[in-house]
Amino acid sequence: MANLVIFLTLLTLGFFFGRYREKRHYEEIRRREAALLMMPVRVEAEMEDGSSPVPDDASLETQIVSGNVVVANDYFKTFVAAVKTIFGGRLTSYESLLDRARREAMLRMKEEAKGWGATEIYGARLESTFIEKLGLEVMAYGTAVRPIRAKAEAPLLTS
């Protein structure tokens, strides 16, 4: 009986807090995405003819940039997903979690690039790992490009 009460409490907490946090996170994601619209991210690391997508210009410099995030689903969604795996089909609760994680990682990469003074990101990659008992990690990385300045700041990822 006590176990059932705890279970239902966790389920309720998960449902309300999870929903609230997801809604807030999506609002934040949209706001930050809008703010970074002017920084294009391209997946291509090389063009069809094998050349680099970045102009071969000595006045440009490049720097590796990345963003990552580890996320976990709330209790309610985890439970619903567990039930759904019995019947199969779409697990929408995980789809939204993964979507949020990817967009968050991408935003962090873009924010790092912006802080460095980048104008564009090339050769972007998305990588994800599910770590048991830890959560899902998503990483975005790519090469930021900016015009060379007189005074260069310290590199980001290697500092």
Add this chain to the structure above:
Amino acid sequence: MTLTTLPTVPGKAIRTHFGIVTGSSVRAKHFGKDIFAGIKNIFGGELKAYTELMDETRREALKRMVMQAQEAGANAVVGIRFGSSDVAQGAAEIFAYGTAVILE
């Protein structure tokens, strides 16, 4: 050390190729941090302590790759890729690899 995920560096020609260099790091979760992660599993959302942990792991892997490139005498690593795998419960490996080169 110039690091890029692209095959070339703008305005610079590649003089010498040294082949692939790699770096890897395996880290496990911290017990203290784990209590908070358990709470997060109820409410959902980001596990900030683990985001930082994975970020540290990645930097370490990249650093080791750079060390290998330096030993070879390279001044840049091009075409960098990251990969990750879960090796055990609560432990993850991140590796970085790329081609060590000398830029003129």
